[in-house]
Amino acid sequence: MRAPQTCVAILRIVVGAWFLKAVWTKLTLAYVAGVVPYPAVSARFLGFHPKRVAEFAADNPVGWYKDFLQTTVLPHASTFATLQAYGEVVVGLGLVLGLLTPLTAVIGLALALNYGLATQWMSFGQQGFHLLLITSMVIFVVTGAGRVLGLDALLRRRLRAWWLRWLV
Numbered sequence: 001m002r003a004p005q006t007c008v009a010i011l012r013i014v015v016g017a018w019f020l021k022a023v024w025t026k027l028t029l030a031y032v033a034g035v036v037p038y039p040a041v042s043a044r045f046l047g048f049h050p051k052r053v054a055e056f057a058a059d060n061p062v063g064w065y066k067d068f069l070q071t072t073v074l075p076h077a078s079t080f081a082t083l084q085a086y087g088e089v090v091v092g093l094g095l096v097l098g099l100l101t102p103l104t105a106v107i108g109l110a111l112a113l114n115y116g117l118a119t120q121w122m123s124f125g126q127q128g129f130h131l132l133l134i135t136s137m138v139i140f141v142v143t144g145a146g147r148v149l150g151l152d153a154l155l156r157r158r159l160r161a162w163w164l165r166w167l168v
Contacts, residue, residue, distance in 0.1 A: 002148065005143070005145075005147070005148040006148055006149065008139060008140070008143050008145050008148070009098065009145060009146075009148040009149040009150065010149075011136060011139075011145075012095050012098065012101065012136075012140055012145040012146070012150070013095065013096055013098075013149070015095055015108075015133070015136050015137075015140075016091065016092050016093070016094065016095025016096035016097075017092070017096060018092075019088045019089075019091045019092035019095065019108065020088075020089070020092035020093070020096065022088055022092075023085055023088035023089050023092060025042070025044070025045065026041060026042060026045040026081075026084070026085040026088070027039045027040065027041060027042060027045075027085055027089070028040055028041075028042040028043075039089065041078075041081055041082045041085045041086075045081055045085060046077075046078050046081050046082075049077050049078075049080070049081035049084075050074060050077035053069055053073050053074055053077060053080070053118075054074060056069060056118035056119060057069035057070050057073075057074070057118075059121065060117075060118070060121055061121050062117055062120075062121075065117045065118070069118065084111070087107055087110075087111055088111065090104060090107055091104055091105075091107050091108040091111060094107075094146075095108070095140070097146075097150060097151050098145070098146030098147070098148075098149060098150010098151050098152050098153075099146060099150065099151045099152065099155075100146070100152070100155075100167050100168060101140055101141075101144070101145050101146030101147075101150060101152050101168070102140070102141045102144070102146075102166060102167060102168070103167050104140075104146075105137045105138075105140035105141045105145070106137070106141060108133070108137045108140075109134060109137035109138065109141070112130055112133035112134045112137055113130075113134060115130050115133070116130030116131065116133075116134060144168075146168060147168070152168035153168075155167075155168045156168045
């Protein structure tokens with residue numbers, strides 16, 4: 001029966017769409033030589049990111065994570081803002097398309113764990129939402145969620161090397 005796999009695929013697509021929605025205001029179009037467009041992190045997000053990280057760190061009860069935010073993320077806020085924005089694009093597109101789903105879900109898991117650690121002390125809603133994201137990412141990794149309604153099924157047939165097949 002394929003109904004369970006189809007349900008997981010629908011969940012994968014919805015979670016991917018959420019990631020794409022989340023990155024919508026973080027990117028803008030920039031141009032190489034004034035001609036070739038590419039997605040760049042918006043100045044608005046680069047300015048907002050350090051303030052938000054400082055808020056997450058302020059009363060965070062997880063000592064080691066608070067230290068990480070204050071001593072590593074804040075001094076390099078533009079780098080982490082860029083990693084976050086492009087990471088959300090990769091996760092969103094990968095999940096919606098079912099492309100390299102295990103790898104995409106591991107990246108999404110890293111993002112969701114960080115979001116959860118940063119915000120878990122703020123409200124019960126934050127705890128529950130990020131726990132659902134983390135659980136969803138684990139399910140996508142272990143079930144081969146991109147093999148139904150996704151491009152991973154096509155890639156899996158073409159990849160012969162065992163060490164590449166784990167990607168799909």
